[in-house]
Amino acid sequence: xxxxxxxxxxxxxxxxxxxxxxxxxxxxxxxxxxxxxxxxxxxxxxxxxxxxxxxxxxxxxxxxxxxxxxxxxxxxxxxxxxxxxxxxxxxxxxxxxxxxxxxxxxxxxxxxxx
Amino acid sequence: xxxxxxxxxxxxxxxxxxxxxxxxxxxxxxxxxxxxxxxxxxxxxxxxxxxxxxxxxxxxxxxxxxxxxxxxxxxxxxxxxxxxxxxxxxxxxxxxxxxxxxxxxxxxxxxxx
Numbered sequence: 487x488x489x490x491x492x493x494x495x496x497x498x499x500x501x502x503x504x505x506x507x508x509x510x511x512x513x514x515x516x517x518x519x520x521x522x523x524x525x526x527x528x529x530x531x532x533x534x535x536x537x538x539x540x541x542x543x544x545x546x547x548x549x550x551x552x553x554x555x556x557x558x559x560x561x562x563x564x565x566x567x568x569x570x571x572x573x574x575x576x577x578x579x580x581x582x583x584x585x586x587x588x589x590x591x592x593x594x595x596x597x598x599x600x
Numbered sequence: 601x602x603x604x605x606x607x608x609x610x611x612x613x614x615x616x617x618x619x620x621x622x623x624x625x626x627x628x629x630x631x632x633x634x635x636x637x638x639x640x641x642x643x644x645x646x647x648x649x650x651x652x653x654x655x656x657x658x659x660x661x662x663x664x665x666x667x668x669x670x671x672x673x674x675x676x677x678x679x680x681x682x683x684x685x686x687x688x689x690x691x692x693x694x695x696x697x698x699x700x701x702x703x704x705x706x707x708x709x710x711x712x713x
Contacts, residue, residue, distance in 0.1 A: 490643070519699070528604075528690050528703030529644070542699055577644070579701075587632060587651055589701060591644040 490592035492578050498598045499568055506564045507595045511580030518561050519589060520553055522546065523575040535561060568599045602627045602695045606704035614712050619678040621707045623691030626672065633674045634692040634701070635665055644690070650674065661685070686711045 491510045499505050511518050516537050521529035532551070534542040537558040547553075550568075555561040565572055575596050579589040607622040625633060635647040648659025655667040665676045674691060691704040 517699070519701075521701075526705070528692075528705050529701075530703070531700035534699045544700075579644075587649060588634075588646055590646075591636075593641075593643040 490578055490580055490590055492576075492592040492595050494595055495593060496596050496598075498600065500600050501568060501570060503568055504564065504566045505568060505597065506562055507576055507597075509561045509563070509578030509580075509592060511559070511561070511578070512590060513559075514582065515580035515590070516558065516583050517581045518555060519579040519581075520561070520563055521577040521579065523577060523594070524573075529575075529577055532563075565597075568597075570599050573597055573599045602631060602693050602698070602702050604691050604693050604702055604704035606691050606707050608707050609705070610708045610710065612710040612712065613681045615683055616680050619676070619681045619685065619709065621676040621689050621691075621709065623674045623676065623704060624672050625674060625691070625693045627693055627695055629695050629697075631696070632694045633665075633667060634694070635659065635663070635674075635676050636690045636692055636703075638688040638690065638706075640687075647676070647689075681709075681711050683711050683713070685709060 493508045518535040520532040523529040533553050535555040550566045553563045575594045577594045578592045581589045603626045605624045633650040636644045638644050647663050648657045650657045650667045658664045663678045688706045690706050692701045
């Protein structure tokens with residue numbers, strides 16, 4: 487399968503714990519995106535990478551959230567001191583450079599904070 | 601600011617009848633518009649996209665959408681619904697110069713036998 491992959495697919499954690507999610511984009515895609523989707527809503531943009539550079543962050547991305555893409559390939563999204571309001575589906579997408587319009591999405595990581 | 605309004609949270613049709621999912625957008629510029637579908641426990645899949653070429657866009661699985669600038673609409677249609685079309689559908693806008701996609705709240709399509 488050469489699509490976008492995410493790991494883990496599901497995560498249950500207790501409030502106050504830290505969690506980290508991983509995203510592996512399609513191999514030739516240099517642009518990577520994180521979105522968050524809560525129940526009954528459409529996905530909302532969190533952050534965007536071009537290669538290893540994080541070029542845009544949403545105001546939704548509080549200081550408890552940090553994302554990295556150290557070698558311009560896979561990316562990680564860490565949430566520190568989780569809160570119940572962080573419970574959501576976290577989606578990763580990737581696309582080609584300037585000539586590519588379509589963002590391809592992974593299956594998501596569903597987070598439940600107890 | 602760019603935004604999308606999906607006018608129906610749920611649409612119910614019978615198998616074999618036409619499908620219409622409505623979407624209106626707001627954008628200061630000539631946007632790119634998309635429809636994505638989300639089946640349970642599966643990732644978002646692109647159905648079709650409009651990027652300032654032909655206003656009638658054909659997508660996968662028999663879906664199509666028409667860009668109407670005067671009405672700021674991008675409604676999704678299919679002549680004949682199939683049971684496998686039951687899913688959540690999202691209308692999405694992206695303005696030139698912006699990276700992020702802005703999603704509507706989604707329309708759940710229910711298809712009955």
